[in-house]
Amino acid sequence: xxxxxxxxxxxxxxxxxxxxxxxxxxxxxxxxxxxxxxxxxxxxxxxxxxxxxxxxxxxxxxxxxxxxxxxxxxxxxxxxxxxxxxxxxxxxxxxxxxxxxxxxxxxxxxxxxxxxxxxxxxxxxxxxxxxxxxxxxxxx
Numbered sequence: 001x002x003x004x005x006x007x008x009x010x011x012x013x014x015x016x017x018x019x020x021x022x023x024x025x026x027x028x029x030x031x032x033x034x035x036x037x038x039x040x041x042x043x044x045x046x047x048x049x050x051x052x053x054x055x056x057x058x059x060x061x062x063x064x065x066x067x068x069x070x071x072x073x074x075x076x077x078x079x080x081x082x083x084x085x086x087x088x089x090x091x092x093x094x095x096x097x098x099x100x101x102x103x104x105x106x107x108x109x110x111x112x113x114x115x116x117x118x119x120x121x122x123x124x125x126x127x128x129x130x131x132x133x134x135x136x137x138x139x140x
Contacts, residue, residue, distance in 0.1 A: 032093045041093070042086060057082025 010016065023115030042054060058069050072078045 029097075030094065033090055033097070037086065037090045037093060041089065054085050056080040057085070 046054070049105055056067075056069055058072055058081065059079040060066060060072050060076065064072065064075040066072035066075055069078065069080055069082070073080075
């Protein structure tokens, strides 16, 4: 088998194509979740907690003071835990949505359970069969 034909066989296998489609859709879906968290959820959370903006929660490690995260990053090293909170929230939402999708897919894949087939009675032991044959012979 030539190298090119081996590669062609590998590339057109269902798993490789499925993986490629999954990666592309996952990338697009990640952008949707980022927008959902950044543009919809975080403003509501900010409003509920009195105007908090998680993106500006940071600890400057060089001892400098700055009003925004961008200014603090220009001045030196920064521990940006507010960004971490936002990214963590993105992950939790994404994981939950994927869980719901997989749960639905698995529910649709499950075949309806067939009605239980009545179990066949166990085979009659040989000695019982012989006794019945003898009985039937004696009746004649």
